[in-house]
Amino acid sequence: MQFSISSSPHQSGQQSVTRVMGLVLLALVPGTLAMFWYFGWGPIINLGIATATAVAAEAAVLHLRGRAIGVTLIDLSAVVTAWLLALALPPLLPWWQTAMGSVFAIVVVKQLFGGIGHNPFNPAMAGYVLLLVSFPVTMTRWLPPDVVSGSALSLADSLHIIFSGTPPLGQTWDAISSATPLDQMRTELSQNRMIGEIRQSPLWGDFGGRGWEWIGNWYLLGGLFLIWRRVIGWRIPASMLAGLVLIAGLFWAIDPDTHPFPAFHLFSGGAILGAFFIATDPVSASTTPRGQLIYGALIGLLVFVIRTWGGYPDAVAFAVLLMNMAAPTIDHYTQPRIFGQRGRGDA
Amino acid sequence: MAEQRKLWPFHGGLHLDDHKAESNASPVRSVALPRRLILPLQQHIGQRAEPVVSVGDAVRKGQLIAQATDYVSASIHAPSSGRVVEIGAAPIPHPSGLSDTCIVIETDGLDSWDELPAAMPDYRNADAADLRERIRWAGIVGLGGAAFPTAVKVNTSGQRPIDTLVINAAECEPYITCDDVLMREQAADVIDGIDILSHLIGARECLIGIEDNKPEAAEALRRAIAGRASGHDDRPIEVVVVPTLYPSGGEKQLILLLTGREVPSHGLPAAVGVLCQNVATVVAVADAVLRGRPLIERIVTVTGGGAKQPGNLRVAIGTPIDFLIAQAGGYSTHINQLILGGPMMGFGLRSDKVPLTKATNCLLAASRTETPNSQPERPCIRCGECARVCPAQLLPQHLYWHARARDFDKAQEYNLFDCIECGCCAYVCPAHIPLVAYYRFAKTEIWAQERDRDKSDLARRRHEARVARLERLEQERKARLRQKKEALDSKSGKTGAGDAKKAAIEAAMQRVAAKKAAQQVESGTE
Numbered sequence: 027m028q029f030s031i032s033s034s035p036h037q038s039g040q041q042s043v044t045r046v047m048g049l050v051l052l053a054l055v056p057g058t059l060a061m062f063w064y065f066g067w068g069p070i071i072n073l074g075i076a077t078a079t080a081v082a083a084e085a086a087v088l089h090l091r092g093r094a095i096g097v098t099l100i101d102l103s104a105v106v107t108a109w110l111l112a113l114a115l116p117p118l119l120p121w122w123q124t125a126m127g128s129v130f131a132i133v134v135v136k137q138l139f140g141g142i143g144h145n146p147f148n149p150a151m152a153g154y155v156l157l158l159v160s161f162p163v164t165m166t167r168w169l170p171p172d173v174v175s176g177s178a179l180s181l182a183d184s185l186h187i188i189f190s191g192t193p194p195l196g197q198t199w200d201a202i203s204s205a206t207p208l209d210q211m212r213t214e215l216s217q218n219r220m221i222g223e224i225r226q227s228p229l230w231g232d233f234g235g236r237g238w239e240w241i242g243n244w245y246l247l248g249g250l251f252l253i254w255r256r257v258i259g260w261r262i263p264a265s266m267l268a269g270l271v272l273i274a275g276l277f278w279a280i281d282p283d284t285h286p287f288p289a290f291h292l293f294s295g296g297a298i299l300g301a302f303f304i305a306t307d308p309v310s311a312s313t314t315p316r317g318q319l320i321y322g323a324l325i326g327l328l329v330f331v332i333r334t335w336g337g338y339p340d341a342v343a344f345a346v347l348l349m350n351m352a353a354p355t356i357d358h359y360t361q362p363r364i365f366g367q368r369g370r371g372d373a
Numbered sequence: 374m375a376e377q378r379k380l381w382p383f384h385g386g387l388h389l390d391d392h393k394a395e396s397n398a399s400p401v402r403s404v405a406l407p408r409r410l411i412l413p414l415q416q417h418i419g420q421r422a423e424p425v426v427s428v429g430d431a432v433r434k435g436q437l438i439a440q441a442t443d444y445v446s447a448s449i450h451a452p453s454s455g456r457v458v459e460i461g462a463a464p465i466p467h468p469s470g471l472s473d474t475c476i477v478i479e480t481d482g483l484d485s486w487d488e489l490p491a492a493m494p495d496y497r498n499a500d501a502a503d504l505r506e507r508i509r510w511a512g513i514v515g516l517g518g519a520a521f522p523t524a525v526k527v528n529t530s531g532q533r534p535i536d537t538l539v540i541n542a543a544e545c546e547p548y549i550t551c552d553d554v555l556m557r558e559q560a561a562d563v564i565d566g567i568d569i570l571s572h573l574i575g576a577r578e579c580l581i582g583i584e585d586n587k588p589e590a591a592e593a594l595r596r597a598i599a600g601r602a603s604g605h606d607d608r609p610i611e612v613v614v615v616p617t618l619y620p621s622g623g624e625k626q627l628i629l630l631l632t633g634r635e636v637p638s639h640g641l642p643a644a645v646g647v648l649c650q651n652v653a654t655v656v657a658v659a660d661a662v663l664r665g666r667p668l669i670e671r672i673v674t675v676t677g678g679g680a681k682q683p684g685n686l687r688v689a690i691g692t693p694i695d696f697l698i699a700q701a702g703g704y705s706t707h708i709n710q711l712i713l714g715g716p717m718m719g720f721g722l723r724s725d726k727v728p729l730t731k732a733t734n735c736l737l738a739a740s741r742t743e744t745p746n747s748q749p750e751r752p753c754i755r756c757g758e759c760a761r762v763c764p765a766q767l768l769p770q771h772l773y774w775h776a777r778a779r780d781f782d783k784a785q786e787y788n789l790f791d792c793i794e795c796g797c798c799a800y801v802c803p804a805h806i807p808l809v810a811y812y813r814f815a816k817t818e819i820w821a822q823e824r825d826r827d828k829s830d831l832a833r834r835r836h837e838a839r840v841a842r843l844e845r846l847e848q849e850r851k852a853r854l855r856q857k858k859e860a861l862d863s864k865s866g867k868t869g870a871g872d873a874k875k876a877a878i879e880a881a882m883q884r885v886a887a888k889k890a891a892q893q894v895e896s897g898t899e
Contacts, residue, residue, distance in 0.1 A: 027695065027704070029711045031470075031721030033810040035796030036712055036737075036744050037389070037547070041758065041803040043751055097749060143752030143804075259757070308756045313770065357771075364788050365384070365625060365765045366638035 047102035049257045053248035054109055060244040061113060064171040064237035067184040068117025073109060075121050076128040080108035083129045087137040103142045107131050110150035110303060114296060116168045120191040123161055127153035147350045148310045151343040166339055170204035171237025207235025207294045209339040211286060220283045234293030242298040249302025261318040262311060263301040269326025270297060297329060300342035310350040317360035325349050378613050381633035383626040385762040386618040387797050389547050391586050396676040396683040397550035401558060403687050404700040410478045410691035411728035412449050413465045417514040418521045419445030424476055430457045433487035435667055438476055447522045448512040452669040452689035455480040466713050466727040468720040489665040496569055496662050504573050511661035513668050517541060517651030518714060520732035529574050532643045538576040539631055540567060542583040542652040543622030546715030549735040551672040552652050554685045556590035559656055560597035566655030569662050571608045574648055579610040580631045584617040620795040624649045626764050638791050673733055675701040678740030679708030688729055694736060695725040707740035717796040751804040759798035759808065765791045769798040773808050776815035784815050
């Protein structure tokens with residue numbers, strides 16, 4: 027009797043790229059719902075725009091590259107990129123800016139480098155940074171969380187603002203928008219106000235910005251779910267948050283009047299989202315165990331440095347992109363000791 | 374029972390469905406003798422054996438038919454009586470699907486034994502070299518699948534002394550149960566074999582590593598140890614139950630697990646004072662020493678959804694696999710692939726018209742659900758799952774990257790040759806990349822390059838030697854001429870007219886040589 031043959035192993039597990047990406051999306055659901063709860067329809071509309079343009083852009087490039095479209099789209103990586111980008115954007119960003127960031131992330135940062143698995147930079151963060159440096163006004167025009175403003179924008183109003191780029195009739199941008207807690211902290215610190223005074227503002231919650239801190243908690247929940255399902259490792263999130271807390275704690279201990287409490291750094295901006303969902307992007311991160319610890323810790327350090335002395339409202343995107351560049355070098359110098367080799371590569 | 378011994382877990386590994394229950398429920402069955410036995414001359418690592426019989430010769434069971442030719446080689450014996458009908462190329466069970474030289478015996482059904490060498494019940498007083506010679510005579514090779522000649526492995530002279538004998542009874546691959554049933558049914562033989570080997574290599578103790586999914590076998594071994602005739606200076610034997618975690622039966626993994634000693638990369642277990650033997654090999658040693666029997670049969674597991682009656686069979690080596698499967702009940706309608714070995718490290722057979730060899734521990738007749746259609750290979754997303762499960766602590770994603778790019782130097786820098794091809798990385802890969810196939814490809818290419826380099830090195834050395842030799846001959850010739858001339862000159866002592874004549878002759882010679890050279894250049898350019 028004749029048989030077909032194949033290379034060993036002849037069994038395989040249930041894991042697939044689609045499943046990995048699907049679990050990431052699932053883990054993003056609590057944080058996304060929290061965004062909806064505090065910021066209304068804006069984030070959800072952004073999500074729709076980003077996803078549609080990302081998928082369309084990926085399909086178009088795959089067609090141009092002569093690759094199978096369906097087989098690649100099913101891996102859901104474009105959706106994950108779009109989703110992460112959308113969550114990082116201000117809720118009322120004009121639609122075409124969202125679309126542009128999304129297309130840039132997929133076409134330039136991902137597909138032009140060879141598609142999934144080949145991008146040296148995190149596509150979502152590269153898209154975010156492109157928008158931030160190109161459109162600094164709209165990109166820093168956030169909404170106050172509903173718990174602060176006391177009123178929510180309706181779906182119709184949100185759609186109107188996003189697609190027309192103008193505030194609703196009879197209202198001004200100043201009336202509806204607000205700075206992020208991080209932004210406000212920086213502005214007020216630069217006016218030589220003390221932390222104690224700044225904390226009097228209604229924008230502040232127990233340890234971070236009101237609303238923001240809870241969004242952070244929901245992202246944390248999703249992130250822990252990913253660690254539990256072994257989709258991501260613990261090293262990068264833990265070392266990034268530890269790095270951030272350590273340096274923030276050091277400066278806070280030295281001068282608590284001009285440096286916020288470390289928990290503020292964790293729960294006010296994109297630190298939690300960044301630690302569990304963005305810095306852990308396996309393609310652009312370090313892959314060796316010790317390398318991941320270094321990679322994460324340096325991201326945490328950079329986040330603090332850029333937030334404290336830099337010119338931008340948040341720093342996760344820049345910190346991640348900078349460390350993406352360093353990842354191959356870190357990997358090279360942190361190769362683990364293999365079985366039967368004592369001491370080698372432990373430098 | 375003694376308290377649980379401390380274990381040293383190895384990195385990575387997989388929890389797999391063990392699928393042992395399909396085949397280990399019933400005792401070992403014997404199968405009928407086939408009409409023809411096909412015995413490849415190369416069933417082991419090392420040099421091919423040399424036939425010592427010719428076509429037409431009558432042979433008897435246990436008679437030597439092919440002799441080990443080199444130090445690393447193994448003899449082959451007739452598994453039954455009959456007549457040699459052919460010595461020539463026949464398909465063998467090998468991943469390449471190629472043929473190799475085999476001795477074909479037509480059995481006469483009498484199964485009559487040849488005269489066997491005397492048993493050595495008093496092996497404790499025998500010389501180590503005699504014991505090794507007996508093992509070598511019996512053609513014993515590692516029966517766990519590697520088929521390395523055992524006589525070579527147990528020759529530990531000149532190495533670091535061995536203090537621990539590790540018996541590999543882990544049988545960590547799913548589906549395979551031949552060692553399991555062997556231990557249940559022949560536990561006393563296992564212990565006898567261990568005593569012989571311990572004595573031979575001078576080990577202080579013996580540890581039997583067995584996965585916790587074989588409680589009956591472990592119990593049988595413990596009973597056999599307890600029932601050992603006392604009075605000898607036999608070394609302690611301990612059954613160490615280890616958690617079921619693939620690949621705990623990897624030699625280096627098992628040694629670490631049991632002793633905490635890490636065999637160096639590119640090194641042998643002897644470097645850490647350990648010798649490791651498979652449990653079936655140990656029984657073969659007992660057979661050879663205590664009964665004077667060569668290795669002519671073994672237990673093989675026939676299992677899988679494609680086999681009608683999964684189980685274990687005692688089979689003569691050389692039995693054609695199609696005959697064997699028919700004896701075992703035949704294929705079911707679900708048969709899809711036939712795998713020799715286990716599902717993780719075995720290789721597929723294109724045809725079942727190949728013989729069973731010494732190293733064949735399992736025939737997995739896999740159904741369609743057991744060999745799922747390979748899903749499309751996607752780009753690596755560097756998730757690192759492969760590195761998490763790698764028992765050799767390698768970085769499989771980097772190895773893959775360099776193997777794919779044919780950057781073999783880089784692949785070796787990432788320790789390609791420490792890969793044991795256990796398949797854990799490919800099993801967990803979410804991008805369904807056949808990683809092991811890439812590593813094999815890279816290894817094969819590197820070996821080919823090394824062979825080429827060796828060849829060209831040899832050619833260069835030969836060429837240089839030839840040039841040097843010609844040079845030397847020329848020098849010697851010239852020296853002889855000079856001596857002759859000097860002798861002549863000093864004898865005649867005359868000069869003058871002779872010189873002028875000589876100069877004229879020389880000039881003529883030069884003209885001829887120049888003309889010749891010019892002609893040669895011309896013909897060369899044509």
